[in-house]
Amino acid sequence: MTTARDTILGRIREALSRPSHPGVRSLAGDGIRDVREARHVLPPGGETEEERLGNFTRLAEKLKVEVHLATGQLEVGHLLKKLKEEGNWDRIASHRSVITESQVPSLKLPVIWTDDEPGTEALEVCHVGITRCEALIAQTGSVLVTSKGCGGRALSVLPPHHIVLARRDQLLPDMLAGYDLLRDTYGDKLPSFISFITGASRTGDIERILVLGAHGPKRLTVIISD
Amino acid sequence: MTTPSTIFQSDTKESTVDFDHRRWMQGALRGYENTRSGTEATFGDFEAARKTAAAIKWDGIEHLDRHLAQFADNLERRGGKVHWAGNGKEAVEIILGLCREKEAKKIIKSKCMTTEEIHLNPALEQEGLEVVESDLGEFIVQLRAEEPFHFVFPAMHLKRDRISSVFQEKLGTEPSDDPEELTMIAREVMRRKYCEADIGISGANFAVADTGMISITENEGNARLTTSLPKVHIALMGIEKMVPKLEDLSVMLQMLGTAGTGQWLTAYNSMIGGPRQPGEVDGPEEFHVVLLDNHRTALLADPEQRDALRCIRCGACLNVCPIFKNIGGHSYGTTYQGPIGSVITPHLRGLQSWKHLSYSSSLCGACTATCPVKIDLHHHLMRNRRDSVVEKGGKQERWMFRQFSNLMSNPRLYRRSEGLMRVGAWLWKPLKGTKLDPLKAWTETRDLPSPARKSFHKQWKARAKEPTR
Ligand code: SF4
Numbered sequence: 069m070t071t072a073r074d075t076i077l078g079r080i081r082e083a084l085s086r087p088s089h090p091g092v093r094s095l096a097g098d099g100i101r102d103v104r105e106a107r108h109v110l111p112p113g114g115e116t117e118e119e120r121l122g123n124f125t126r127l128a129e130k131l132k133v134e135v136h137l138a139t140g141q142l143e144v145g146h147l148l149k150k151l152k153e154e155g156n157w158d159r160i161a162s163h164r165s166v167i168t169e170s171q172v173p174s175l176k177l178p179v180i181w182t183d184d185e186p187g188t189e190a191l192e193v194c195h196v197g198i199t200r201c202e203a204l205i206a207q208t209g210s211v212l213v214t215s216k217g218c219g220g221r222a223l224s225v226l227p228p229h230h231i232v233l234a235r236r237d238q239l240l241p242d243m244l245a246g247y248d249l250l251r252d253t254y255g256d257k258l259p260s261f262i263s264f265i266t267g268a269s270r271t272g273d274i275e276r277i278l279v280l281g282a283h284g285p286k287r288l289t290v291i292i293s294d
Numbered sequence: 295m296t297t298p299s300t301i302f303q304s305d306t307k308e309s310t311v312d313f314d315h316r317r318w319m320q321g322a323l324r325g326y327e328n329t330r331s332g333t334e335a336t337f338g339d340f341e342a343a344r345k346t347a348a349a350i351k352w353d354g355i356e357h358l359d360r361h362l363a364q365f366a367d368n369l370e371r372r373g374g375k376v377h378w379a380g381n382g383k384e385a386v387e388i389i390l391g392l393c394r395e396k397e398a399k400k401i402i403k404s405k406c407m408t409t410e411e412i413h414l415n416p417a418l419e420q421e422g423l424e425v426v427e428s429d430l431g432e433f434i435v436q437l438r439a440e441e442p443f444h445f446v447f448p449a450m451h452l453k454r455d456r457i458s459s460v461f462q463e464k465l466g467t468e469p470s471d472d473p474e475e476l477t478m479i480a481r482e483v484m485r486r487k488y489c490e491a492d493i494g495i496s497g498a499n500f501a502v503a504d505t506g507m508i509s510i511t512e513n514e515g516n517a518r519l520t521t522s523l524p525k526v527h528i529a530l531m532g533i534e535k536m537v538p539k540l541e542d543l544s545v546m547l548q549m550l551g552t553a554g555t556g557q558w559l560t561a562y563n564s565m566i567g568g569p570r571q572p573g574e575v576d577g578p579e580e581f582h583v584v585l586l587d588n589h590r591t592a593l594l595a596d597p598e599q600r601d602a603l604r605c606i607r608c609g610a611c612l613n614v615c616p617i618f619k620n621i622g623g624h625s626y627g628t629t630y631q632g633p634i635g636s637v638i639t640p641h642l643r644g645l646q647s648w649k650h651l652s653y654s655s656s657l658c659g660a661c662t663a664t665c666p667v668k669i670d671l672h673h674h675l676m677r678n679r680r681d682s683v684v685e686k687g688g689k690q691e692r693w694m695f696r697q698f699s700n701l702m703s704n705p706r707l708y709r710r711s712e713g714l715m716r717v718g719a720w721l722w723k724p725l726k727g728t729k730l731d732p733l734k735a736w737t738e739t740r741d742l743p744s745p746a747r748k749s750f751h752k753q754w755k756a757r758a759k760e761p762t763r
């Protein structure tokens with residue numbers, strides 16, 4: 069019995085058995101195919117760590133991301149406390165990882181840990197989600213998160229304020245380096261969800277006027293410690 | 295008789311005289327062009343980046359069979375289920391079957407033009423399912439029961455007062471002229487819907503062969519919620535979405551952001567490979583991908599035009615198209631508007647019924663010049679014109695062109711006809727624009743210039759006789 073898969077793949081093979089018109093082929097003929105060799109044609113990530121930090125901060129801030137640089141975990145703690153008071157938080161959503169566990173409990177608020185699988189409703193009522201990230205991308209001002217490393221899929225999108233705790237050495241030059249890191253970390257067991265988060269949730273669907281917080285977080289804060 | 299072509303003619307007649315609307319559209323699209331050119335300037339070499347993007351997608355298309363098989367095998371290894379649909383009807387049946395199996399009642403959708411192509415929403419609603427579009431623009435046009443105006447900016451034709459009034463009418467909310475307030479209304483409505491939905495349906499911007507993942511590009515976060523919260527996630531995509539490697543996305547995602555909206559990257563670029571995996575705390579229990587052919591293989595079989603399958607649906611060719619800017623998206627009557635729609639619709643839905651779209655172009659080439667994957671759009675419009683004539687050229691038209699070519703290649707005949715033309719123009723004047731006017735379609739809204747009093751030929755001759763100064 070031929071399956072639907074065989075039928076469609078068969079149709080494709082038959083279609084492709086007719087060679088492309090040379091004029092059409094040339095349209096794609098002279099491009100650099102290997103993305104590793106094409107790095108320089110994209111926006112730059114930065115040669116040195118300073119440049120990368122500069123690029124990341126500049127791009128993220130253009131998108132109204134609040135970027136804080138902290139020297140040491142103590143300062144991270146102070147920043148979080150200030151945010152907690154300003155935002156009148158009454159409970160926090162987070163996940164278990166070295167960097168989050170070193171900060172979240174000391175805020176002395178009820179914590180919903182996604183590792184305990186609290187369910188959507190419990191997560192929905194939290195004002196803030198605090199996560200680690202896999203990397204920061206200088207080229208685009210993005211935060212790279214995954215379902216395995218950053219507390220699941222919902223934590224970084226459901227609460228109205230997303231706070232990312234990152235380390236300076238997590239800054240990568242470009243998106244390609246981000247993918248490389250994921251392959252190194254997870255091998256062939258890549259997480260089921262990977263996302264480059266670039267700025268807060270937004271929409272321009274009404275008269276192309278920018279509104280933050282369309283469905284996801286209205287606020288994105290990135291705290292980078294050494 | 296109403297055909298797509300006659301509907302097109304009457305719709306464009308209406309839309310082109312709405313000057314307010316045309317001005318409004320052009321203003322909006324100018325904003326896009328400005329941000330986009332700023333972003334392009336940050337690239338090391340944007341032209342080279344276009345070539346790379348074209349090469350990546352070409353690689354995907356040229357070995358489509360291999361890549362699709364690899365994609366499906368990889369995804370199934372991770373617990374996803376892949377379904378193959380030869381046409382729209384089969385895809386609808388597969389999705390309806392899944393809804394029945396799960397006894398679903400409520401569906402949340404994130405933006406997916408492919409579901410428009412197969413008319414999924416009406417089919418789901420007929421089954422008694424509640425279907426809600428979560429993308430703000432799609433939600434607005436859904437409430438208004440109309441088609442998306444632009445496949446990237448579905449509600450770009452509506453000003454805030456129209457949006458406020460449909461919200462008042464359908465959601466019972468207070469009037470507002472503040473885009474932020476209006477957005478927050480939709481946010482509140484949608485929050486409940488995500489939590490209640492049994493199934494989330496999404497599209498895909500790319501599919502990655504070597505990891506078995508789909509990639510979704512968005513700004514609002516609605517696709518992330520749609521694909522994270524419900525127990526079942528179904529993604530519908532055309533077979534042409536394939537890229538060979540995960541790393542290829544490092545180029546494609548930036549090209550899509552830049553060309554599509556002028557942003558260097560949209561807010562969320564998410565790759566999804568399977569349902570919740572061991573060691574993960576949430577995510578759907580089931581992940582289904584429906585791969586749709588629906589005449590794409592027919593386009594693939596065209597050795598001249600198969601590069602149109604490289605399209606990443608960024609919408610850039612619409613944004614720069616002088617025809618789109620003036621007639622607007624609804625006039626096309628197609629799922630995919632603008633130049634790319636005019637190129638592929640004849641392949642997907644029949645050349646003779648849709649060839650008129652290939653003629654509604656000034657062939658200025660702005661689309662080809664802007665396309666991030668370098669599709670030869672305006673030449674394809676000409677190829678469609680040629681194919682439609684070769685397939686079924688009018689006898690009358692052929693006769694007229696033969697006469698025209700005789701006239702133009704025979705100097706004596708040409709000179710004679712000059713005099714005739716002047717007489718003709720004089721006889722025709724009183725008929726202009728009336729029912730008896732054979733040129734009515736053209737002259738109703740335009741003036742035909744009268745022939746020069748003295749032809750160039752005669753002037754030249756007279757000049758040659760003058761003594762040289
Ligand atoms: S044809 Fe090119 S410009 Fe038009 S939507 Fe497709 S990728 Fe974009």
